[in-house]
Amino acid sequence: GYLFIAQPPLFKVVEKKKEFYIQNEEQMKNYILENGVEKVQLVMGDGSPFPVTGNKLLLLIKKVMRIEDLLDRFEKEGRDRNLIRILAGDPTLTDESFKSEKALSSIAKRTGIALGDSFADFNIEPDEDHGGFKIVFNLTKNGQVIPSCITREVFRTPQFADIRTLLDQVSIMGEAPYSDQGEESSTPVLLESAKALVDHIVSLGKKGLGVQRYKGLGEMNPEQLWETTMNPEKRTLLQVTVEDAVLADEIFTTLMGDQVEPRRDFIYQNALYVSNLDI
Numbered sequence: 608g609y610l611f612i613a614q615p616p617l618f619k620v621v622e623k624k625k626e627f628y629i630q631n632e633e634q635m636k637n638y639i640l641e642n643g644v645e646k647v648q649l650v651m652g653d654g655s656p657f658p659v660t661g662n663k664l665l666l667l668i669k670k671v672m673r674i675e676d677l678l679d680r681f682e683k684e685g686r687d688r689n690l691i692r693i694l695a696g697d698p699t700l701t702d703e704s705f706k707s708e709k710a711l712s713s714i715a716k717r718t719g720i721a722l723g724d725s726f727a728d729f730n731i732e733p734d735e736d737h738g739g740f741k742i743v744f745n746l747t748k749n750g751q752v753i754p755s756c757i758t759r760e761v762f763r764t765p766q767f768a769d770i771r772t773l774l775d776q777v778s779i780m781g782e783a784p785y786s787d788q789g790e791e792s793s794t795p796v797l798l799e800s801a802k803a804l805v806d807h808i809v810s811l812g813k814k815g816l817g818v819q820r821y822k823g824l825g826e827m828n829p830e831q832l833w834e835t836t837m838n839p840e841k842r843t844l845l846q847v848t849v850e851d852a853v854l855a856d857e858i859f860t861t862l863m864g865d866q867v868e869p870r871r872d873f874i875y876q877n878a879l880y881v882s883n884l885d886i
Contacts, residue, residue, distance in 0.1 A: 643812030
């Protein structure tokens with residue numbers, strides 16, 4: 608508890624001749640989203656006003672981004688993101704469904720219709736590992752047929768439950784398309800999906816920003832270093848504590864010890880989930 612690490616800012620931002628610093632990725636993302644939300648004037652596809660604006664729209668956009676992040680994880684595991692999204696949004700899919708071949712077949716047929724051209728066919732097969740049944744969807748991508756297996760264990764993951772909850776919370780957005788009629792665009796911008804809406808807001812949020820990302824303290828001049836990192840009145844410090852000494856020792860031994868095999872296994876098992884990588 609007596610060790611503190613100085614936390615220099617990760618970004619310097621220049622906007623309209625104003626210069627300021629942003630501490631980390633999360634704060635930078637929030638700044639961009641807030642900036643973008645202020646610039647949009649959204650309407651629904653039928654011309655009616657978008658149901659939320661301001662801070663409520665900002666919260667909604669963050670939830671859509673969270674859904675996309677969770678779908679990314681399923682995609683890294685070899686499962687189609689659109690398939691997971693459709694199944695998570697189907698309230699008839701329950702834990703009990705995996706006990707019934709008939710129930711799964713009915714759900715799979717509806718899912719296939721929703722998938723459209725990417726859907727080839729499906730099979731309901733016994734789940735020998737977990738009991739009951741599983742659905743194997745055969746999906747076409749770039750001319751190839753790719754199987755994607757949905758089991759009870761996939762359904763029970765916290766990530767699937769989170770997507771289902773978030774989809775319910777963002778349902779207030781209604782169905783795409785949407786349109787932005789804000790002053791930033793000379794003509795209305797058609798947005799074909801919730802993801803397209805997020806990308807549009809992020810693009811508007813970045814517009815007019817000059818962003819420098821620092822890789823280390825060596826990129827700062829002495830004045831910047833004092834202003835951002837050394838000045839006791841402004842600096843940010845991270846306090847280092849060891850709540851689980853055994854676990855901490857295990858991690859340090861694995862990643863910094865003499866044995867190569869445990870380190871290689873750790874990297875192999877966690878490589879797809881890394882979010883911050885410094886090479």
